[in-house]
Amino acid sequence: MRKAVRWLSVSPPRTLLLGFSIIIVIGAFLLQLPIATANGDKIGFVDALFTATSATCVTGLVLFDTGTYFSAFGHWVILILIQVGGIGFMTMATLFALILRRKISLKERLILQESLNQGSIEGLVRLVRKVILYALALETVGALLYTIRFASDMPVGKALYHGVFHSISIFNNAGFDLSGDFRSFSAYSSDLYMNIVSMGLIILGGFGFIVLADLVEVPFRKTRKFSLHTKVVLSVSAGLIVLGTFVIFVFEFTNGRSVGDDGFGHKLLSSLFQSVTTRSGGVTTVNISEFRQATQFFIIILMFIGASPGSTGGGIKTTTFAVLVGAVLAMMRGKEDVVLFKLRLAKERVYKAVTVTLFCIGIVTLGTMALATTEKAAFLSILFEATSAFGTVGLSMGLTGELTIPGKLTIIFLMFIGRLGPLTLTYALGPKPGRVLFRHAEGKIIIG
Template sequence: MYRRAIRWLSASPPRTLLLGFTFIIFIGALLLNLPAATAGGQSMPFIDALFTSTSAACVTGLVVVDTGTYFSAFGHWVILILIQIGGIGFMTMATLFALILRRRISLKERLILQESLNQGSIEGLVRLVQKVIFYALALEAAGAFMYTLRFMMDMNFGQALYHGVFHAISIFNNAGLDLTGDFRSLTGYSTDLYMNIVSIVLIILGGFGFVVLADLFEFRGKRKLSLHTKVVLTVTVCLVVVGTLIIFIFEFTNSRSFGNNSFGEKALVSLFQSVTTRSAGVTTVDISEFRQATQFFIIILMFIGASPGSTGGGIKTTTFAVLVGAVLAMMRGKEDVVLFNYRLAQERVYKALTVTLFCIGIVLLGTMVLATTEDAMFLVILFEATSAFGTVGLSLGLTGELSTPGKLTIIFLMFMGRLGPLTLTYALGPKPGRALYRHAEGKIIIG
């Protein structure tokens, strides 16, 4: 029975990804459950260890205990490894070890990589994996160096390096876990221009996706960007600018969130929150003090998320772009969705619509369950559910007070958000076959 289940799970790339992520999460939970993983030397409740392991592996950042003070150095390294594997992808890491050992990458492994990296074909996958590893490690190393320089102003070199490496990996992978203590995130650096810029750059680069990073780094040679890269860059810039303006306007007179900061400092805080809401999860102010209108707008940004093949979650920027393009085409009476003078196939539009509706359904289901198990305001529950599914990690304070059913619900949402609803559907559903006939066309009234 056990072998049959393993064979069924490994029969297709989506099922292998499902099995791999589940295995990594449970191994992480077992390690975090060890007494050596906590600062107090006592085993944490397994449900909390499972929650933390899922949050790290799914690069979310929601926590039920304070990462900086509750865990020991061993626990921190377990979390860091989970973040790295979850951010880059366990198949990417496995391929790296295979390349180091000079082992040939099989066709099945290439298909799993294709699914993991969200690619359209298996051509050039091994080269892409090498680029993914190089770009990720290079950017994390640069981030660790920059953070260490800043942390050296507050602590000795050893601690600064330790904090610098942890935060660079966590923030580049959009995980949002930090070592600052007392659930403070980066609130102590809200007006620190240096820390804000370094963090914003890491978050955005991590959220671009490795395909976009490869395209950008090779631009000098090719002098041309792909349609995918153009769409990602355009949507990212638009969302960051619009998000910054709306948060700035809504919170400008809110002394509980922005305090007595100057005009420029308020603009900097607004920019950081606009960037981090898309999947990073670190924050420089207390989000729970924001006005409800701002919190609801943040929910929208979290739902959109980062870009395909990145360390972030959500429905993805390209999905959002296709939906907006489809709406504009319908309003103009056009049959085709056109982006940057390229016509999109109907299949892409259907997939974008399917992903969006699927994600809305999952978030609403999680919200309804949490509304049943938890005693909190509806907006707080919706915020927490969206943050978990979008693998963002921002919280209005509910996560630390969750009941066991509530923790299991958030674990499910984080897992679904990282793996992707369509991947899970393909993994659990039957193998699709080709239809031998088409039904007669029918007409219904829309709108």
């Protein structure tokens, strides 16, 4: 037992692995309580584990309709799991430590560094304060805006309840909703107000707290310049949203089962919303399963890219995608260096981007193969589900509710890796790297 505890606490990645696992298991046990369901029935452990993992990993794939199946107690358990999973349990733990005026140790700073995906431990405690402040501020504003809209459809108390739940869920890119009958936000597909509020929360949550801090602080700096990281995140995010909107709009323009029967403005709004939500949002205003296969495959690509580092979203991240594109362009132009915004990237950054991408492709491939073995469904639907789980997106073509127990366990595994990060999991499970005593002689191999 001591060896197991020592192994888990030996490095920050292992501590994160253990922390997320404990939170998910506690959440699963709470959701198993009869008080957690509206009818008082006790759900199976695998189903509870699936729901707890989906909430903690801010994914949004659900086996039961959240609004009607779970009680208020169940809703609050899910909401707390979303908040802890979205911001990060180490960030929450640091907040309580700061409230209690306890000093943050070096080991805790190293774990925070891993959790927030930072390059150094400098300024981490200050960053944690900003993370908490920005998250609570944006969630509060979102809750207020949602409550104002919901108040026209339901009593004020219920509108506030729905406003708080949806604001936290959507800002954390979790995708859980209380709409009922698995409708998500389809009732508001033509509601410009609801679309703008929801897209704003998804985008801001997907930017990452480092970018949010940069956006807030730049006007007060002397240089008034964004960091390279912020420039890359903003430009790639904007580019992918515009590209996604265009592709979905063109491919679905004449599809009467999705947006084809709507007016031009409604089609454009629905296309924009779907482009935004595929980046890890998880809520929808149209039925994804009715999209054309070309559109569904393109959404898979967007889900695989995902949100940005240090955010509540998943995927390989926008910065990784930018580095890969930069490397390809550099190779095509015969350049040795990858340059973004007139700044050269270190080769180790390029290697890491390639490594992360290959890891992610491998994990999604293995997950898809496992699901194709255990589930009876079309291959594209299986690939969509696996990518959505790994990218912690939460969109589904209808396969989630029909999963077998092995299929549920596969999706749980994909959601967990997607939230924790493939490299973090590798560092956690792998042996401690030893000291390099020599280098091999250089060899040559033909590429292409």
